[in-house]
Amino acid sequence: MTDQKHSKTMQRRDFIQTGMRLTLALSLGGIGTMAALKTAKGDTVWQIDPFKCVQCGRCADYCVKTPSAVKCVHAYDLCGYCDLCGGYLKPDAIAQATGAENQLCPTAAIKRKFIEEPYFEYEIVEDLCIGCAKCVAGCTSFGNGSLHLQIRHDLCDNCNECAIARVCPADAISRVPASEPYKIKGDFTANNKDQTQSREE
């Protein structure tokens, strides 16, 4: 009777131990497989193709973040540094000057800085930019198209389904490899921006 009880206890202990070992092995295996798959497939993030973008204004309103994680970026290498900037000035601006009444941007997110006659540098103040693309439309229509929209990954939540991609009329937003998170125009990269900032400093 006592032996039977002991044997039964041992069996239960064995069962629990075996079960735990199996669970551990399966968990480790699963995690390993997932890691391997993730490494092979690569992470992806949302990004805008600036050459497909039609400046519809929806990036400003449909992003789940407020203000939008979509910001205007400036390809300095492409910019003409124009006094007559179509991205900065309203088409019917009273003067080519920094007065609010002349500015196209609804939030005054573009800073205009005199370089030398007649060249001006334009810098995006990201905290103010709402990603409305008004300046992009002006720059694309009249200038070189150096102003364009990009999803900033330090701000983006990388939602499973991007709320802006869903309403984008040009299907300009798609997933891109996280290793190449920006679709850039000209020679512009995030590093260029850093270089520009350090030049100014």
Added chain:
Amino acid sequence: MQKKLINIFLIIAAVAVALIMGRDFIVNKSGKNIENAYEYNIDEFRQVDSSLILYREVFSFPVQVEIPKGIALCENQIYIVAEDVFLKFDREGNLLFRKVLGASPTCIACGCNGEFLVGMRDHIRLFDGEGTLLSRWNSFGENTVITSVVVSGESVFVADAGGRVVYQCDKQGNVIRKIGEKNEEKDIPGYVIPSPYFDVAVDAEGFLWAANTGRHSFENYNADGSLRTSWKTSSVNIEGFSGCCNPAHFAVMDDNLFVTSEKGLVRIKIYDQHGQFKGVVAPPAAFDRGATIAPEVVVDGENRIIALDFERKSVRIFEQK
């Protein structure tokens, strides 16, 4: 009975909610019917008073190429350069020849003796009227972007948007002088060329005119390269030049009227030699909705305006009303 009514009501409500959600999904998915609160609207500037339109389009024909680059007119024949080809058309739009250039041209000009100067990015190639290569000039430099060429007497003027200068050359391609470089002593403001649109032409007296697009101005130079005169007009309204790089192309008529072509808000207009707005050849409405590229313009002996429409890939001929 009451339970049945409640069930029917709930089913109807569920169907209505599903319909509304479905409609919203489909409408939003296709991106239609959502107003753009931040729209960049220049529609009001597209409207032109019909009394200002002095010309009408009388004929057009497709140029049968993918990327047209430039147009020239010589002895009633139309010459086009495109991606890597050189084409000749008669006035009815019949293709007379098509020659492969083996390089990408940027512009073309009619020379003398039926020869043609074709601008490549950094050099000029000379062709005969049948498209046979006669000679090739040396490169003007690594940063050169040739956008326009014009011949006047013994001189060839080459506009370099990259170097922001006009080269005055002899017929063999030797540079005689650079014209238009910034020089405060000589009161030359210097060219501001934000994008590769930098056109040159000569007037009836053979003097050089250059479009200083970043300043919305025209500059006129003497034979020695000194500034003779200039005029500018800057406005998004019909009387002026809009945007940052206009006029992108221009031509000078025999009576020294200027035919200007603008990008962005695409329109072709006429000014006198002092910059006084005279009228419109083709208003924005004459071009495709969404078109932004300025057509290149040439003028024939009867003052008809021949435009190379880069968006429609066609030659369009305008005649005075």
